[in-house]
Structure formats: structure tokens, C-alpha cells
Amino acid sequence: MATSPRVLPSGRVTFAFIDVVGSTKTFAAHGDAFVAAVTALHDRAVEHTQSQGGAVVATEGDGAFLAFPDAGSAVRALSGLQAELEGASGDDGGLRLRIRSGAHTGDAVPVGDNYLAFAVHVAARVAGAANAGQVLVTDEVLHELTAAKELPATDAVDTGIYRLKDLSDPVRIWRLFGDDALPRATPARRTNVEPPRTSFVGRVAELEEVRQLVAEPGLVTVIGPGGTGKTRLVSEFALADSDAFEGGVWLVELATLDDADLIVPTVGDALGLTGANLGAVIGDLQRRGRCVLVVDNCEHLLDPVVDLVEELCAALPNATVLCTSREALRLLGERVMALAGLAAEGTATDLYLDRAALAARTETDLHQVAQLCAALDGLPLAIELAASQARTAPLTEILEAVLSGKDSLGRRGGQERQRSLDAVLEWSLGRLPPATRNSLLTLAVFPGRFTPDMARTVLAAAPRCDVEATRQLARASLIDLDGDDYRLLSTVRAAALRQLSEDPELHEEALDALASWASDLGVRRFEIKTYHDDVPSDTLLAVEAALAHGLDAKITGLGKAWNLIEVVAGVRGATPGLLALAKRAAALEVTDADEAWTPVCAANLLHVLEVPVAAEPVRFDQYADLARAEGDGRLLTSALSAAAKIWELAGDDATGLARRLEQVEASERPGCRHNLGMALGNLGRHYWEVGDYAAGEQAFRAAADVAQEANTWAGYCVHLCALAEVALHDGRYAEGRDYALDALKVALPEWRLRGYALAVLTHSYLGLGDRASALATGRLAVEATRPFTGMATDPAYDQMLVELPELLH
Template structure:
């Protein structure tokens, strides 16, 4: 491994550890995205890392997998327990450290994890489940702690399992008790799917999972009296609190006190910090009363009786105002600041600040950092204790309602733009989720729960937590009292599902929105939703697992038409759906079936006109997509490219709503393809790079880079293709290596690039990936023919290239009319000339008529004509034209094909491109 990482590469590596996209890194470092991609490629080689996620492991811990929490104080004793627990982890893949609250499970687990860390190639992941209040968020907590993301098209559990499948690591799941029923099945699946992962859990009760090895953490040893571990802990903590250690004359009394505290570490520590002010006799007297109180009655059977005894004692030493403060701030699930506590407590900030300081002094709160300054956080056991006291005092509803109101205000203030907003959201996300969980179950706060669910759905979408966002929009719909509000939430949920490439979900949610709109008495809105569901079935057919039957879609269009009335938006939506039905009718494998292309064009133009009249840019963009498709079937690539650019202009500057993001990513992809179809390589690559840098696709590398790979392959930009292919393969594997024929052109392009480089092994590897994607018609006569012919011509096998391109374009029109027609006929003409085919002149002439206006294809056809006529000067002239069009590879080929002294220049130019000259 070569680890000579430059200063700039170190900066890039640090930001990779924060899981930023290339575009975000470029903006942060004020460099180009291309430069970032180059640094990432270099780091992959230097660090011998297979993908970006592996690189993140070499980054500083900020933003990636968090390091093990550093204990504020040292571990006292526990030598035997450490050895026993470490031994179990060597022999078993799932060990649960079980014991009462405050016994020291977490501290012991951290110590053992640090001790064993070097034995795990991928280190240790620490997951604090304290903030997790919903069972369904266990996997999300693991993903967050380990620096993982949600994969497109699968749930969070599947994403985590896939990301950890090949890692050798120790995963520490801390404080499992509150979500024990969810942790057990998650761990069972994790161990089955990730054979080299070992799990160390801490819980107050066994998880009752298969193959679980339970290790019961005992209290601190009391053996040895004054020399016991329990006494050693008390002496250490009391000494730290007082600045002087208790003298040996107190050892016997301390041992007795520790015995009455059952050797529970938390109880001993809470007592020790009070020793400087109360003395041993005061501690003994006060604790004696509390233990008697908890020895019987309703608390006798409590699981945490010994910790409760210590906490009750500490609680009763507080002033009444501080007791009430502890109760109320216990509603926070994570760190909180003074302003937040003041709002939840309904007290002046100054008084709250003083009280929080006193609670921190008594170890009932931990001091931490929050945005804006000092913050506080309660340990899980203390927080639960405070909540119990709050409920007993009858104040829980008021405090949680105040917490809910605070969360609503915070959510309303968060804006999904600008630097640092993600950190601000992350700091309060668990609070928002907890408040929503409380409010959703209270009929009196149903309206507030609806508002918070809507706000949180938008925020999680902006945070690229798209699976959670969809679920929240659906939850908001279920909470809405007004069916019109429910319909709006369902539309947003459908848009998010579309962004996730979950066509079945989007279709279902659109129809649910239509039903809600009908319940609200809004027939026009119902018509829009119904027609949109039908349109999506055609526009995004590739994202469906089970596409609806065509007859069902036609019936939806008929229903939407009947209820549309004269509403402009409804009429536009129906027109778009009708255009989709026509597109499907003429999309037969052998060309037009029952409907002529002009009718489809007419329907699309009508849809565009109606959509434009509504003033809704998203509706107009969708209609333009239908027009673009019809134009491509009509053999009008320049018109299609103009339409694609119109879409980009419409949607580029829209607010980043789910619907707008979905439309923009679709528009960028089609604009890149349309530009390639007419030989506008600079524009195509610009659109493709914008798509690759879109935050929505940050974790979806194969979708993000597919168009960039096609554009880079046609331009033969070796460096860009190699860099982007790493991200493509990483994303495809994270998604479970899906069989998606639509990705075939990107993979075929990468295979060709490796062939041009002379790397046959890499080319074969990518051709194997191509085989796993599934059959695609375009592979035969579209991208497959073009990329195969480019490589064959490069190797000098013109006869084989001519045979590969033998079919006449009008015989395979469906697969060459769109992106590939001009490339197909230009290469076909060149292959015929170089192979000395008798039909070469006719092919050159036919190609020249087709490619007029395409700067790359025109120059390639002109080169073929010049070669046929033996006009060396004309061949040379095409080199400058191709270079100006952004196709340096073809420019170099012109030099080489010209022969003579220019051939050496061509070989040198190919070498600078990273291409092996094989002629």
C-alpha cells in the first residue's frame, strides 16, 4: 500500500469521511468536480481501497464511523470481567452483557472493545441506542453510527446488511433494552448476512435471540472489604470530587456503604461525589433511609431497584425546584441547551441555567456541547428515572406538550439550504422523531403531529433520508383530519417514491391521493392524481416491479378524463396520460403498430400547450418529456435535443421539493442523452456531470454516473470514465447488483474504454457485469453495436466492424433512432470504407444525409468520404473539426488514418489520452 497522500488528497479524504458528494467536496475546497474525482481515483490506488466507502475508513473520524466514546474517568477494577467477556467474544459472534442499570455494562463493553479492536480489520462500531424510541429506527441508528447510507430501492435494514456483508468488525450495540424486540431480529439477520461481524450488546435483559451468549455483568466486587473494587471506585471518585482521597481510617465504613449500594457502579459514584459535602456519616444516614423505602412495597420487584435507590437518594437531596427541573428536562432524548430547557420548563432562562449547573455538579446531567454553546444530557437510566417521577407528579403531559411545541418551532426554523443545515438538523432529529412519536398517539395533538410529520418529511428528504421521508409523508397523510391535506401529503410521498425508483409505491400513492381528493370533493385534483398515476406507468416503467396492466392504465385515463371537467391542470394531466398511451401503442418491437408517429407528436404537442397554460413548470416539463420521446421516434434528434434543453430551463431553479428533484434528475439524464444524439459532447457531459453531482443520488452511484459514463466513453475520456466507473460499481453493488438493462450502455462503454487501454482483463470484468444486467434490445443494434464497432475499428479489424454494423438503420429503427443513430451510421460508413466493401460509397452518402448538423458524426462521415477518395488533406482537416467538437480521440484517429508523418502525431495523441495505439 502506497500511503504517500498529498495535502490536498488528505483534505479530500477528510471530507470523504464526512460522506460528502464530489460536488460538495468541490464546493468546500473551491476546486472543480473533475479535480475531486481525480483525487478520489488517486486515493483509491494509494490506499488500495475498493470503493469510496472503504476510503472513508482512512479518514479522520469526523462524520464517518464514530470512534469509541472516550470515558471521562478511568475504569476501576473489572480485570476478571474484562477477561471473561473478551474470551466469550473470541468464541461467540453474539454476546450480550446483561445487568441492572448503572452496574457498569457500557463502561465494561467499551473497555473490552478497545482491547479487541486491533483484531478486527474494519475496527469497532459503537451504536448508542439511547435516542432510538421507535423500533423501526434501530437499523438507521446502526447506519448513522457506522457512516452508512440508505441504498436506493431497499429498506434501511437491507442497506446496512449489504454494507456490512464483507466487513470484519465488532459492532457494539449499547442500551438495547428499550428496543429489545426490534434489536433481536435485526441482530439475527445481521449475523446471518454478515459472517465476519461480531456483536457485543448491552441490555438490562437478554435479547432472547438465537445463538445469543449471555454474560451477566456482576456488581463491583465487595470481596476483600477495604481492598475491594467497589471501595477502590468510591475512593477514586470521591478523591476527584474533593481534591483529596478519603483516608484509610474510612475504608471500613466505605466498604459497608458500598455493600449497601449492592456494588452498583452508578450508585457508588453518585454517593462518592457527595462525600466532600456530606461526609461518610451523612451519606450513610441518608442512604439508609432510601434503601429501607425501596426494600419493599411497589418498587420491590423493580428491575433497577439498586440504581433506583441511589437515584432516589440523590433526587431527595435536591431542592424542590431542581427536582422539578430534572423531571422536565428528562423529556429530551439527546443533548439540549438552556434556551430549549427554559421553553420546555416554562421558566426563565437564568433560573434554568443555574439549576442545570447544579444538576451537572451532582452527576445527574452530563455537560456536553450543543450548537450555540454549553449543553446537557441525561444518562439513560437517569432520564428514565426523571420521566417516572414526572409522570408520578402528573406533569408528563404538560412537559411533553411543551417539548412538542419546541420541536415544531425548531422544525419550522430549519431551512434545507446553506452550509451547516445538515448538522443543525442532525442535532435535533431525534428530538423531532421522539416528539412525533408522542404526539401521534394523542388525539388532542393530532393536528400538531400532522404538522411535525410534514416538516420532518421535508427535512429528511433534504437530508437524503428518502426512505424515512416517504414513510413520514404517508404518516402525515394518516394523521391529517382534512382529506385535502392528506391528498397533498400522499402526492409528496409519491414523488419521494419516484425519486427512490419505487414505481409501484409511487403508483399506489398517486391513486391514494386521488381517493383522498375525491373525499375532499375536489374532482379536478382527483383527475390530476389519477392521470398522473397513468402517466407514471409509462414514463417510469423501468422503476416498477409489477407494472400495471395496459388495460388498467387506459381505464385510469378514461376515469380521469370524465372527472377533469374544464380544470386546466386536470386537462393537462389527462393530455399527458393520453400521449403516454399513444407512445405505448406505437412502441412495438418492429416499429409503429396501430398508431402513426404524427398522431403521437400531435398528442404530445397538445399536452405541452395545455401544461404551459397552467403555469406549472413541473407539468410542462413532464409534457415536454412526452414530446421529446415522440420526436425521437420521429427521427428528429435535433428537435428532441431542443426539447430536452427546454425542460432543463424550466426545472433548474425550482425549490428542491421531492417532485422538483424527481423531474430535474429525469430531465438531466434525458438532456445528456439527447445532446449525445446530436454530437454536442460538451453539453452532454455538462448535463451528465450535473446529474452525477445531484445530492439526491449521493448514495446511488450507478444511477448518478450512468450518463456520465456513456458520454465519457463516446468522447473517450479515459480518466473521467475510470473515476466514474468506481462510483458506478460501488453504487451498483450497494444496491444489491440489480439486473437493470437500462444500465447496459454505461457498462458497455466502460468495457470499451478498458479495451482501448489494452486492459483485456478489466474489459472482460465489465463485460461480465454487462451480462448480469439482463438483456436489453439496444444492446444488439444500439449501444452494443456502437461500442463494439469503435473498439474493432481501433484494433484495425474493419471487416468485423462492418459485419457488426451490417443491419440497415431502418430495419432496426427503434434502437438507433434515439441516441445511437448518428453514431451508428457514421461508424457504419467508416467501417465499410476501411473494409473495402462494395457498398461503401452508398453508405457514406446515406450517412451524410442523416448526420447533417451533428459536428462529430459529420466529421467522421467526411473522414470516411476522404479516405474513400484518397484525399489525405481532407482526412487531416477532420482532425481539427473533431477536436473542436470535443472528441479528441476521433481527432487523433484522423491523424493516424492520414498516415505518413501525421501517423506518429496520432499515436502520441492517443497515448496522451491513455489509449493504446493498436493499428
């Protein structure tokens, strides 16, 4: 091969390699003719290289190593050589050489008569990826050609990003010459997200929503409480859709960072840049083209993340930044997606079954699985934590542990912040100001939903809390704004209560604040002389929790709250827990009229639900005397009602009747008339129980008239049903039917009184021989009582429902 004195280029150098395709097979077939052809090939390579100012660094076997002072000269030399070889015909023996070629540009200086530079290795790997007749180059070559306006006449073709042997970072390869065969290399994924070890269950609609939001450039933020699966959702998006973006989808994980100065270098690491500054990151993303940068777990570094995102969006108008956080970034133009838990009887159950199967456990009780998932708020992390215990505990035991709130469902492995429900909460709490942290733990004493006013009242009464904390907690996805009310997820509340129990002083302050709120509520509602049907059930549960603490801590001033509970539970029924509290409260012995409200109201609640009260009747006569002494007519009527029932239970019907008549008389006084209907109804029930049905009917009718006049719908409904029962007892079925139908007109559908009226109506139809109507109303009666399963209600009413199936059969 002829050579001329060579000068190896230095500085910015474009290296190229060529070698013969199928050389071993060709050598075996043609022998000496092949050797001669390779020698001629070397000569042609030298001529094309030197004509462009390049140098042949070395030849070895059937290949050559070339160096050029610029990318344009390298491409012209390689393309010219390929064009000559591809256009040549074979010799008489059929011998025709075809070569592959590739180039890369990098910084280098000669070492003796050769080079020691990383760019040499890249060029060799790129050439090795080429097919016969092709010229392949890297981004660096193409950028230099573009800058010098020396792109070849044919457009450069982006073949994709590939993993090349011994190179840690993927390389984008462009084809400048040759057919459209793909490079002989492993395509690199356009994402740094590794495929997970577990399957992706559900979230089909949510994944599509992410796709739609990310379709436009700008900022998209997925928010939600810890454990909702935000990271898994965006990771699944990256795995499924990265090929749809020219520049790929790149995940930046911030969870392990505590220093804002490390955010930009971490972004650089995700992009394959070492020690990058913001300028290098922006430059790299610009070169990649349309891409998505996923910034995961932003909540603990929110302010510096906001600054970064603003700069990225300003510099990269075609890029999308997809953030996950427990609160939104609140930037102009931000598109927010709130991620909720999975549906308990749908994908949540599917997820549990899938993960339990990994623990070699097959569950068949799908109802219990759905119960468990509902108790875990449908949170994917919580469900996976529960399923991880399936190997060592039966489903019933796991469910009991979750419902009791005593188990944080810990596991080994995984990120530390996701090893238990307590760890999930602590991840958020540890980054809140102390007063805000205390506020969340304090709000956990609410058993259900609570209004903003309830939250402010309790937080204001707790000395170490922030009265305005709810908005910050809602932004951080630690409490949910559900309509006009707030709520804590069951998992968050249980974890918060476990933490609260570890701080007895704060726990006591929180419960005292709850009791103070309940006392104020009781006083305010005391002036509203209705059945309090506008009070939400969750508010009543909070009052019940306050009353429990009041009994434990011997807190005074909760009598009016007990009055509220007595009135409402008499209509809606009572939980076993409330009945237990009422028994404790009814046993209290007090000497103050204000405090007498507690045992009196508790006893009346038990009496309405026909739960025996273990108390001396004389004590309640004494409470009536306290009321007379204080001139408290409302307490007097309540105390007489309680005393009457206890005398009756003691077998002294005469004294019981005397107290009933005293109650009616007291209820006719100014300020007490709203109790008259109840007093007359109690009197009618007394006559009914002693067998004086005529007197009972007269009292019930008077009670119904008073209730109708006062527009107290619940009392009116109860008294009409009592009149219907009297009519049924006497065989007056048509009259009983009419009373029951009138009762139905005022019974609210969601309360147990509707079931009461339907049950009486069913018995009326049976008495009339109308079995078709009885069957229809009987089914409605049973259905109406489903919400009250497990609650204490009027035993006579309960017995009527028990008899229905047999009667209908």
C-alpha cells in the first residue's frame, strides 16, 4: 500500500474505522485473490483519506484506523470509498469486497504514532455496528457537520439509541450512507426506568390521563397522599411511552436527597451527565429533542424544585416536566392530576390477590379482601404491605389488625420510607413545622369527616397546634378536602394515632380539645329544639369520642352534649360502643344540676332502646329535685322520664305512672312544650305495657297532635306508628294501614323510622289479607334497616322485623 508522510491531527479529531464484511468466509473461498483485493482496498482507503487531509493511523488485517482533522473530511472520505466499492462489480471469480464504516468525533492528541483516547473506542464500536455499505456516525459528528453546514446531500437518518459494547452510556447512531438496515447493536431504551419486578395492576384510566396531560409541553404534577402509587404510575408511563418521545422519558428520584444543591447534579446523573450544572442539563435536553423529565418525590424540596422547573420550562418550550408530589407546585400553567386510592371491590382487590399470590397465598373470600382494601383506603402501598403478610397470617387476622389500627404492616426491604404505614406518614411529618405536625396528630382524634370550623375549634383549644394548619395539611395531601369537609384517610389516621399514643401529653391535649369542642356544640345545639337531623353522623361520632374521654378523664360540662346524643340516637339508633358509654354515664352519681344532665340523658337513651339501666330510681328522683331547685324545666322533664322508666323496671308501675304524669305536667310549662309530645308518648307506652290500650291510644293520639303542631316529624312518625300498633292489636287493620301510610309520608328515607313504618304497614296488609302488598312492603322494610345492622334500635320494632320473613313466607 503506497503511503506518504503523515501528520496525525490533534485537538478535535474525527476517528473512523473500516473493515471488510464477511472476511473469513471470503478468504476461505478465494485465498490469494482475497489477499490481493484487501491490499487494493488499503490503497483506495489511503487515497480517499489523504485526499481529504486525513491520515491512516494503522491497518490491520482487512481493516483500517483513520483520523481526520474535522468531521466533514471524514464523512467525504468514507462516503467516497463506500460509493466506489458499492459501485464496483466483482472479478471473474465472483470476488467483491464490501466494507462497514463508522466515525466519532472527540478530543485527542497523538501518542507517538497512535492515539490513546476514549473517542477511538467509540468510533470502533460505531463502525462495528454498521452493515455492509453503510457509513454510521454519532451525535458529535453530526453536530460538527451541522455547524459547518457540511451535511451530505442525502439526509442523515436517526437510527435510534443503542448500547455498544463496553460503553456505559447509550449512543445515538446516525446513518449517512447505505441501505436502511438497522445497526447491529442492542437498542437502548429511551428511559432510565428499570422494569419492575411486579406486575402493574389497574390504573388504566389514570395512565391514559397522564398520557393526555403530558402530550402538551409544560408542567404536569401528579399529587396524592403517600402510598397512592404516584411513582409507580409515572414509571409505568415511562416504560410504556418513552419510545413516543424523540428525547425519551427520564426519571429523577429526589426521595433520598436532603440538600437542594444536589438536585441539578441528580438530574444530570439521570441524563447520563457527570457533575453537570444547569446549563449542561438544559443543553443536553435541547439536543435530545421532545422529551419528558420526570421529577419524583418533590414535596420535601418544593421551593428549589419550583425554581428548577421554572428555568427548565422557560429554556425548553418543547419539553414536558412531569412531577410527583404530595402537594402541587402552584406554578402558572401547571396541570394537576390528583391520584386517589383504588376501588376496593375492583382493582384494589385484584392488586391484593396478585401480591398475595407472590407470597404463595390464594384467597377465596373476596368479600373480606374487599373489606381489607376499603379499610386501607385503596392505597396500593398499604395493600402490598398487607399482602406481604399473607404468608404468615390468615386474612381474618390481617383484617382485624388493620381495623384495630394496631399494626403498621411493616416489612423488610424496599425504600425505608415505604417499609410501613408509619414510615409513610413520618416521611411527611418529619418535614412539617412542629405546630403543623402536632395539628395533624391532634386532628386524628376525629373518627370521621370534620368541618373546617370543627378543626379550627379543636386546634385553637390545643396549646401546641396551629389553628390554620388545615390548609397546609390539605396541600400536602395529609388531609383531604372532601366537598366542604375534611377527612383523614383511615390509614393516615391510624398511623397518626399510633404516633400520638407515643406522646401522652399531646394525646391528652388533643382529647381535651375534642371534649371542649363537644361541650360547646352541645350548648349550641341545646337551644335548637329539634331532632338534630341536620347533624352529620361523623360529627356525632366525634361527640361520642369526646364523651368517652370525658368519662375517662372525669371532665365536667358535657351534659348538653349527652342531651344531643340522646335525642339523635333515639331516632337513628346507637352503636354498641355508645351503649357501653351510656351505661357508664347512667351510673354516675352527681350532686350538681348541670352535671345531672349526663346520667339523665344516658339513662333516657338506654330506655328508648329498651336497654336495662342498673340504677336506684331514688337517685333519679333526686336529679328531678335538683332540677326543681334550679328552676330547670327541661332537666326536670328529662329526669322524670328517666325516673319513671327505672321505677317501672323495678316493678313499681304506680310510681312509674306518677312520674309519667308529672313529666306531662312539667312539659306543659313555658320553654318545655317541645318535650310534651315525647312525654305523652312515654305515657302512652306505659299504658300499653300495663294493658290499658284505650288509655294508651288516647295518649298516643294526643302525642301525635302535639308533634304535628310543633312540626317535629320524627316524634309524629313514632306516635303514628304507635297508634297503628294499637289498631292492629284491636284488629282494626285498615285503620292501622292508614296510620302507617301517614307515618311513611314524614319518615326520612335514610333513617330507621322508615323501616318502622314499613314494618307496621306490612303487618296491616297481612291482617287485611293483601299478601302481595305485604310482600312488597316487607321487602322494603328489611332493605330500609340494612344501614342499621349492628346498631341498637327499639326492641319492639326489631321484633317486628324479625317476624317479617316468617310472616311473608
